[in-house]
Amino acid sequence: MKTTHSQKSKVGLREIATAAHVSVATASRVLNGNNRVDPAIRKVVLDAAAKLDIDLSQRNKTKALAFLVSNRAVLHSFHSRILLGAEEYCAAHGWDMVFLSFNYSPQTPWKELHLPQVVQRHDVVRAVILAGTTSMNLLESFNHKGIAYVVLGNNVIGGPQDLRSDVVFSDDIQGGQDMTRYLIGLGHRDIWFIGNLRLPWFARCFEGHRRAMEEAGLVARSSSIDSEDDTNIGYLGTKSLLARGESVTAILAGNDPTAHGVYRGLRDSGLRIPDDISVAGCDDTIGTLLYPSLTTTREFPEQLGKQMVELILNRIANPGQEPQRVTIPTEFIKRDSCRPVLASREVLSDGSLQKVVTA
Amino acid sequence: MKTTHSQKSKVGLREIATAAHVSVATASRVLNGNNRVDPAIRKVVLDAAAKLDIDLSQRNKTKALAFLVSNRAVLHSFHSRILLGAEEYCAAHGWDMVFLSFNYSPQTPWKELHLPQVVQRHDVVRAVILAGTTSMNLLESFNHKGIAYVVLGNNVIGGPQDLRSDVVFSDDIQGGQDMTRYLIGLGHRDIWFIGNLRLPWFARCFEGHRRAMEEAGLVARSSSIDSEDDTNIGYLGTKSLLARGESVTAILAGNDPTAHGVYRGLRDSGLRIPDDISVAGCDDTIGTLLYPSLTTTREFPEQLGKQMVELILNRIANPGQEPQRVTIPTEFIKRDSCRPVLASREVLSDGSLQKVVTA
DNA sequence: TGATTTATGTGAAAATTATCCTATAGTATC
């Protein structure tokens, strides 16, 4: 418990402060309350500290990061896997991590947002990982309060994409594109996208879908349901599609829970998967739980979490470096929920089964 | 931001300390560093504080609880729903909540456990909710460090059940019993329990199962797999059952993810659910995701979370009260994964369908 | 039973953090 540097007379803030020719208050601010210190002075203090206090990294009471999930009613397994990856990487580097959820309105001006106390205490939490639905006012608030953060780019709503901070993306645009290409390759032409296009991650997946459709000379069509409940989005999106009598041979759901809703909607209407309609998902969270198992796009949430921690620890180690931007690729996962369109066309042209389809 | 008690001269630790005839240090310890203060003295200080500082509850910097999930590799949806309920109740009462996960060995003596820094800082976290797999050494550690806590009783490993602290239970024993009675009522006699009996929540569910079996004059039998992965437990437990050629008409899985593994194991062997074998789960986490939908025991994780917070806020408000113990009931949920045994016997005795069963 | 250790509880003093105040630089306004 005692210092192992046997005789070394104690090195405290006071010593650091005198060495750096600043007041103790300023030294304290540099080493803990990250706020309001001129970068130049900070550097002087840090240099002085480095000379005196070899074990600088140990002197802080708490080495912890906060993982803030905003505006999500339930903790999706996708998020919990990001958390897992982040936690693991933290633990491996001797950091603690706390998870918080937080709800706020995107309209509230940043000054009036009141963040959880814990993330504002620099002596407790040294930086924040933003993984929920993140609006610009939240980022503003962090900027103004001088709290370091990384953000999951896929979930940033509204704001311009030229964030002046570290960002990690999952390449779900590519995922949507790959999946759509696969469906087109199976002969599908009447492919519909189901999701909630107001939410950025759905919008991104749809963007990839759109690209693939256009590159094949097709028009991308979507059934967007304005809900926060993924399963509902899938269910209602599917029902509305069928009710309108749209011709459809394949459905791309914006994520796996949405695909679950699609399954239910189709079963409700007596349609079989994949015999009558092919279904594809995105994010590979519950693909193997569903029956038939879901062809989907695997993302790497643990990797995302790890990457975010890596960036932020880096930034803590040397503040002032340029904002970093990292994109994690996705992987196509083939399972049992899609089949070539030829088969279902035969079914459709076969009078005896036609009634099953419209039942 | 300023105090609304306009002219009132500032009331600080110093004032409270003089009023209570103790040193500022002691006053500080009472109001924050909960440690090592004689209960009598604490009371004196609190009384003195109550007289001077009307807004005692506001003067602490951080009103936050920690939700500690120990030794669970993944965050189950069951836990995340407990968290949700706890969070909601916290928010409604103006408290923040932070979530942490923590891994430790049950063998480590409590002195050598090193808890996450954050939970040890009384100025940050005022009490802890223990929801993961909790061993006695962890509880010891909390006791000795004077950290207030509530614990989810279902998950306490090993120790005697006469914990000297607040405990909340989910009545999964009753759940296992009700479910087994239902299966027996359907005519099943060859019912097997699948789980990992080393883990207390499985053991509790099995206990209920055993009671129901004995009350019907039957012997409870189980296939226990020593794994932490629920789906694996179900899959391997089922395969081993079938490989041994045991006669079985119904399987009770210790929780829903385990039932998912059971589904896979049965499908692998060409058996249909519920036509050939009935399957029941416990905890209603993914019962509707599975196909056919799972008959299971609904628990009320949100309620558990809420209840735990309620107890602990109570204890913070008046420490020194007797330990509380609360049990939340469970509810039987009938879905599509069970059917009367007579039906399947008829199927079995009907030659024409026999081949489907063994196909 | 007495002696030695160990654990606990407290105040004094040291260390650290928070608050308040002032100086300066940048904006906005007339």
Next chain:
DNA sequence: GATACTATAGGATAATTTTCACATAAATCA
């Protein structure tokens, strides 16, 4: 372009927490 207004940075000082040392109670051992 001068004046007032803001926002920021940093020091002085007050408030609070932590550490250290010591006293006392409980436990262990000869």
